[in-house]
Amino acid sequence: MTFFRLAASLALALLMTMPDPASAAPAAPRPFTAKDLVMLDRVSDPQLAPDGASLAFALRETDFEGNKGVNSIWRLSLRQAGAQPQRITAKGADSSSPRWSPDGRTLFFLSGRGGSSQVWRLDEGLGEARQVTSLPLDVNNFVVAPDGRSLALSLDVFDDCADLACTRKRLDEQAAAKRSGTVYDKLFIRHWDAWADGRRSQLYLVQLGKDGAAVGEPSALTRGIDGDVPSKPFGDDSEYCFSPDGRTIYFGVRIAGTSEPWSTNFDIYAVPVDGSAAPRNLTAGNPAWDAYPVASHDGRKLYYLAMKRPKFESDRFGIMELDLASGSRREVAPGWDRSAGSMRLSADGATLYALADDEGEHPLFAVDIASGRVARVAGGGNIAGYSVAGAEIVIARETLDAPADLYRLKSGAEPERLTRFNAERLQGVAFGQYEFFRFKGWNDETVQGYVVKPYGYKPGHKYPVAFLVHGGPQGSWLNDFHYRWNPQTYAGAGFAVVTIDFHGSTGYGQAFTDAISGHWGDRPLEDLQKGWAAALAKYPFLDADRACALGASYGGYMVNWMAGNWSAPWKCLVSHDGVFDNRMEYYSTEELWFDEWENQATQWEKPEAFERFNPVNHVKDWHVPMLVVHSALDFRIPLEQGIAAFTALQRRGVPSQLLVFPDENHWVRKPQNSLQWHQTVEAWIKKWTASPLN
Numbered sequence: 001m002t003f004f005r006l007a008a009s010l011a012l013a014l015l016m017t018m019p020d021p022a023s024a025a026p027a028a029p030r031p032f033t034a035k036d037l038v039m040l041d042r043v044s045d046p047q048l049a050p051d052g053a054s055l056a057f058a059l060r061e062t063d064f065e066g067n068k069g070v071n072s073i074w075r076l077s078l079r080q081a082g083a084q085p086q087r088i089t090a091k092g093a094d095s096s097s098p099r100w101s102p103d104g105r106t107l108f109f110l111s112g113r114g115g116s117s118q119v120w121r122l123d124e125g126l127g128e129a130r131q132v133t134s135l136p137l138d139v140n141n142f143v144v145a146p147d148g149r150s151l152a153l154s155l156d157v158f159d160d161c162a163d164l165a166c167t168r169k170r171l172d173e174q175a176a177a178k179r180s181g182t183v184y185d186k187l188f189i190r191h192w193d194a195w196a197d198g199r200r201s202q203l204y205l206v207q208l209g210k211d212g213a214a215v216g217e218p219s220a221l222t223r224g225i226d227g228d229v230p231s232k233p234f235g236d237d238s239e240y241c242f243s244p245d246g247r248t249i250y251f252g253v254r255i256a257g258t259s260e261p262w263s264t265n266f267d268i269y270a271v272p273v274d275g276s277a278a279p280r281n282l283t284a285g286n287p288a289w290d291a292y293p294v295a296s297h298d299g300r301k302l303y304y305l306a307m308k309r310p311k312f313e314s315d316r317f318g319i320m321e322l323d324l325a326s327g328s329r330r331e332v333a334p335g336w337d338r339s340a341g342s343m344r345l346s347a348d349g350a351t352l353y354a355l356a357d358d359e360g361e362h363p364l365f366a367v368d369i370a371s372g373r374v375a376r377v378a379g380g381g382n383i384a385g386y387s388v389a390g391a392e393i394v395i396a397r398e399t400l401d402a403p404a405d406l407y408r409l410k411s412g413a414e415p416e417r418l419t420r421f422n423a424e425r426l427q428g429v430a431f432g433q434y435e436f437f438r439f440k441g442w443n444d445e446t447v448q449g450y451v452v453k454p455y456g457y458k459p460g461h462k463y464p465v466a467f468l469v470h471g472g473p474q475g476s477w478l479n480d481f482h483y484r485w486n487p488q489t490y491a492g493a494g495f496a497v498v499t500i501d502f503h504g505s506t507g508y509g510q511a512f513t514d515a516i517s518g519h520w521g522d523r524p525l526e527d528l529q530k531g532w533a534a535a536l537a538k539y540p541f542l543d544a545d546r547a548c549a550l551g552a553s554y555g556g557y558m559v560n561w562m563a564g565n566w567s568a569p570w571k572c573l574v575s576h577d578g579v580f581d582n583r584m585e586y587y588s589t590e591e592l593w594f595d596e597w598e599n600q601a602t603q604w605e606k607p608e609a610f611e612r613f614n615p616v617n618h619v620k621d622w623h624v625p626m627l628v629v630h631s632a633l634d635f636r637i638p639l640e641q642g643i644a645a646f647t648a649l650q651r652r653g654v655p656s657q658l659l660v661f662p663d664e665n666h667w668v669r670k671p672q673n674s675l676q677w678h679q680t681v682e683a684w685i686k687k688w689t690a691s692p693l694n
Contacts, residue, residue, distance in 0.1 A: 029430035031455035031492035034678030036429065037483065038062060038671045041421040042069070043396055043404045045097065046385055049104040052392035053079045056098035056107055057406060059087075059421065067672045071096045073109050076418060078392070078408065085419055088122060089129060095120070097141065097237070101148040106212070108132065108144055108151070119151060121212055133206060133214045136168035140201060141230065141237040146246045150273070151206045151214070152221065154230060154240075156199040163217065167199070187261040191590045192233035193633040193665035201228040203240060203251060205273050221271050225279060227253040231266070238342065243295050248272055250282075250293035250302060262592040264289045264311050268304055282322060288315065292341075297349045300324060303332070303369075305340055311593040312517075314474035316510040317341060319352060319367060333372035337509045340367075344388045353393075355383055357507030360436055360448055361479050364395060378409055382480030394418070398481040400452065401431035401488065430455055432491030434479075439534035441527035442503050442515070449531050450477060451539050452487045452497035464546035464689035466490040466497050467532065467570075471553030473504040473516050473524065484667055484674070485552065493682050495689075496542050498535045502527035517598050520554075521561050521613030528558070529566060544569065546689040550681070552576035552629075553637065553666065557615065560645060563626060564618025572688035574681055576629040577637050577666055580645040581616040583607075588638045619648045625655035627684040629677065631664035657684065 042060040049055070055076045060069045073095045077083040089095040093113035100107055105124040110117055117138040120129045133139060135155065142153035157167045174197070188196050202225070204218035222229050229251050230239035240251035254266045266289045271279040283290040288307040295302055302322040307315035317339045319332040338356040345352060352367045363379035364386055378386075381399035395415070398404035403422050407415035432452040441447035454463045468485065470477050477499040481488075487497040501508070502524035504516025515523055536544050549570050551559045556578020563573055579585045586595045586603040596602055599609040611617065626649055630642025642658065649656035659680050661673055668677045 028428075030428055031494075032426075032429050032431055032488045033492050034489050034675055034682070036425070036492075037486055037489055037678070038675050039064065040403050040425065040483075042483070043406060043419060043421055044385055046387045046394045046396055046406055047098050047100060048387040048389035048392055048394055049100050050102060050389055051104050052389040053077065054104070055387070055394055055406070055418070056088075056100065057085075057396075058096050058098060062671050064671050067670050069671070070094055073098045073107070075107075076406075078418075099142070099144050099237075101144055102146055103148060106148070108142070110139060110142070119153065119206075119214075123212065130212060132208065132212060135214075135218070136164050143237050143240060143242060145273075146242055146244055149208050150246075151208065152203055152240060152242065152249055152273075153206060153218070154201050154237075155204055155218075157202050158199055159226070186258045187592075188590055190635045192635055194233070194635075200226070201230060201232060201235070203229050203249065203271075205249075219275055221249060221273065221275070222251065222253070222269075222279060225253055225269070226256045227260075228256075229253050238292050241293050241295055242273075244297060244299045246273065250295065251279075252291040252293065252304075261590060262311065262596055264307070264313055264593050266291050268293050268302070288312070289317075290320075291317075292343060294343050294345055294352070297345065303343060303345070303352060305343070306331075311597045313591075313594060313597070314472075314506070314513055315339075316513075319343070319354065321369065332369055333367050333374055335372065336367070336374045338365075339506065339510070339513075340365075342386075344386070346388065347390050353377065353386070353388060355386070357476050357478070359507050360450065360476065360501065361507075364393075378407075378415065380479075382478050384480070400434045400450075400479050400481065403481045431488050432457070432497070434487075436479075437534065437538055439530055441530050442523040445503070445512070447501060447503070447527050447531060448508070449498065449500040449535065450479075451499075451535055451542075452491045453541070454491050454494050454496050456494070457541065459541075461541060462543040462546075463494065463496045463541055464685070465542050465544075465548070466495040466685060467547055467549040468497060468499045469528065469549060469551030469555035469558045470499065470501070470505070471551070471555045472506075473502075473520070473554035473558075474506055474513050475554075476501050476505045476507050478507075484669075489678055489682075490685075493686070495685070496539070498532065498542065500528050500531035502531070518600060518609065519613075520557070520598065521565065524558065525561070525566060528562075532569060546571060548572040548574065548685040548689060550574035550576075550685070551578065553578070556637075559626075560615035561613060561618070563624060564615060564621040567621070567624045570624050572685055573624050573626040574629070574684060575626060575642075575645060577631065577634050578628075578641065578645065579615070579637055580641045580648070582610040582614040583616075584644075585637065585641060586610060588640070590635050616644075616648075619652065622649065622652055622654055625684075625688055627657045627659065627681065629659045629661075629668075629681075631661040631666070631668065633663065633665040636666045 039062050045058040047056045060071050063070050073089040074085045075088045076085045095111040097110045107122045111120045119132040121132050122129050137155045140154040142151050161167045203221040206214045206218045209215040252266050252268050267281050267283045268290050269279040287310045290306045293304045305317040306320045309315045322329045340354040342355045362382040364377045364383045366375050366377045383395050385396040387394050393409040396404045406418040434452045436450045438448050490497050556575040559573050559575040560578050628642050628646045630639050632639050646658040
């Protein structure tokens with residue numbers, strides 16, 4: 001017998017003695033961990049080609065050693081049976097914001113592969129990406145013109161500079177200077193996580209040559225506008241658009257002046273792309289927020305979102321229709337008691353699609369423009385993004401037990417799943433089962449929450465509880481897969497989870513959202529108390545004697561408030577980026593409109609409003625062990641608030657820890673910092689609840 005025949009015989013014998021993989025017992029399930037959460041791929045920003053035949057989207061992968069996320073662009077054919085998503089930008093070359101040309105033959109995107117953020121393009125049949133812009137400044141975002149021959153884009157520039165080279169030169173000189181002091185003469189001096197350096201985000205028009213590259217010097221479209229286009233810190237390309245004929249750009253902006261930190265008066269402007277006229281305000285009559293323009297296909301109407309009450313950032317966004325010729329306007333669906341967002345127009349121009357919070361979910365709705373009738377198009381969780389092209393609609397959907405994937409909507413049938421990016425990584429993971437519940441809260445009104453069972457749940461057993469308090473406060477515990485406050489990480493650590501959408505939460509009507517203003521410490525607290533009691537009565541596996549309360553932002557404030565006003569149920573507390581002293585918060589935060597609306601006054605006009613529910617006034621009653629987490633780049637709730645809370649705990653002799661991140665803002669986003677956050681929090685709540693998994 002030759003060597004090869006012997007080897008083959010031995011291999012065959014070995015195969016005959018091995019168990020059949022198809023019949024082998026499946027691997028034992030395992031819990032979901034914080035490391036799992038950090039390492040998951042994140043699908044976002046679906047963009048259908050104009051003919052609906054292809055889908056482009058963004059994917060964020062985690063470079064754990066590099067302590068960052070890396071974005072790439074992927075493409076999926078929707079006409080080819082069995083097609084799989086394909087990466088179309090170089091791995092490691094951070095790329096985002098895929099946007100199709102009107103003819104569908106070119107895909108534009110942003111990439112930092114050349115050392116700065118510029119627009120690149122992939123042309124049909126040409127394989128390699130080509131650089132479109134080579135500007136001396138980073139491109140923040142962009143919109144493709146209807147004819148595909150130009151781009152509108154946003155750049156950060158000094159207002160008094162005549163060209164981009166001037167801004168570049170000044171930035172280089174600042175970087176090289178030996179002195180570091182900055183003189184300010186108005187607010188904002190800092191916003192979210194960045195100090196003001198005198199630049200504004202402004203719109204420019206870039207012409208594209210026959211080879212697809214930008215030609216000539218970009219022309220300024222918003223020169224003289226004292227405001228950021230789009231807005232900071234989270235504005236994007238949804239805040240400006242072209243008219244169908246490409247001759248006009250509509251954009252939203254808040255004129256800054258000296259009142260920017262206490263104003264929500266955004267307006268929508270129109271400006272001709274040829275620079276023949278200055279920007280013209282189309283919504284000057286509304287002193288509240290007007291934003292997110294969408295032009296009708298025939299160019300005669302402009303749809304946009306508008307609030308009615310100045311200085312209230314969580315007022316209801318209603319859908320407005322403006323007749324551009326006559327100036328007449330109307331609200332499209334005045335009876336729909338939800339705050340709309342992320343609008344798209346249907347192919348026939350008769351329907352506006354919009355997202356909105358709705359009783360613990362974030363569905364996609366269709367709004368009939370003529371009648372105002374509203375219908376749910378897709379729900380079953382959080383619709384994190386969507387795209388419309390002709391009859392095709394693709395959504396990014398996530399739930400409490402599944403990260404986002406892409407689905408194609410099909411009339412009369414279940415959505416067709418298009419991607420499964422984390423299937424292998426989550427194979428064998430057992431998520432906690434969840435259930436929504438309702439009870440009577442403040443004013444005997446219905447309030448909703450949900451409970452998540454722990455990993456390894458067994459009937460008849462009792463489990464320690466993580467009682468989570470959401471931020472905002474005008475927010476919601478949605479049926480979503482959150483990357484900072486994900487209940488499945490607590491379930492995986494052996495905890496049951498209880499959440500409450502207290503008065504002030506979104507998705508239950510505007511009156512419900514309004515109820516928290518001026519009542520931070522009573523109405524929501526009553527909901528939390530009654531919700532805790534209702535959960536204990538309904539779910540016998542919750543161990544009332546082994547529970548910790550945790551919250552961030554407003555949730556952190558509420559934890560600080562509970563420490564002195566409702567501490568009895570809790571074995572420990574976790575306060576992340578929470579307000580400790582309402583007085584100092586007013587004078588040190590950046591967006592003053594928020595505090596002024598919530599207290600209906602400035603601090604000096606009505607100091608009693610800021611004292612009514614001020615945690616600092618109840619420190620004498622603090623005795624529950626608390627972990628305080630705060631970040632040095634959090635300018636929304638500055639670091640000193642966390643330091644003060646920790647100082648109070650230490651001076652009172654209360655067991656406490658302080659976790660500080662010098663390189664994070666109001667959120668903890670770097671992968672290794674996120675893992676440290678979860679590990680520190682889990683260790684703290686396990687210590688004080690004596691979890692069986694310790």
